[in-house]
Amino acid sequence: MILSTTNSIEGKAITRYHGIVASEVILGANVFRDIFAGIRDFVGGRSGSYEKPLRKAREMALEEISDQAKDVGANAIVGIDIDYEVIGEQGSMLMVSISGTAVTVS
Numbered sequence: 001m002i003l004s005t006t007n008s009i010e011g012k013a014i015t016r017y018h019g020i021v022a023s024e025v026i027l028g029a030n031v032f033r034d035i036f037a038g039i040r041d042f043v044g045g046r047s048g049s050y051e052k053p054l055r056k057a058r059e060m061a062l063e064e065i066s067d068q069a070k071d072v073g074a075n076a077i078v079g080i081d082i083d084y085e086v087i088g089e090q091g092s093m094l095m096v097s098i099s100g101t102a103v104t105v106s
Helices: 031-043 048-070
Strands: 013-027 078-086 093-103
Touching: 013 048, 013 078, 048 078, 048 093
Parallel strands: none
Antiparallel strands: 013 093, 078 093
């Protein structure tokens, strides 16, 4: 499966559009992670406690749209848009939302 944030794939022709594919993955933000992230932010540096769950959520959502695209006979997804949101009471959850257009390229 070819995944692209652009509307075309260089060297490939889109021969069929299959429609929009989308996925939302929501992960709970752990209180202990919040504490350690706050300490890390205070002393400086990257917050691995948030980076890993965000990466995992993004990978899960990309896998889900890839499966959806395969199910409709597509071999690529173009125009992928990835959004990150904090939701829930007091921002207790992280959401990754991904959408794109499933296509066949040759």
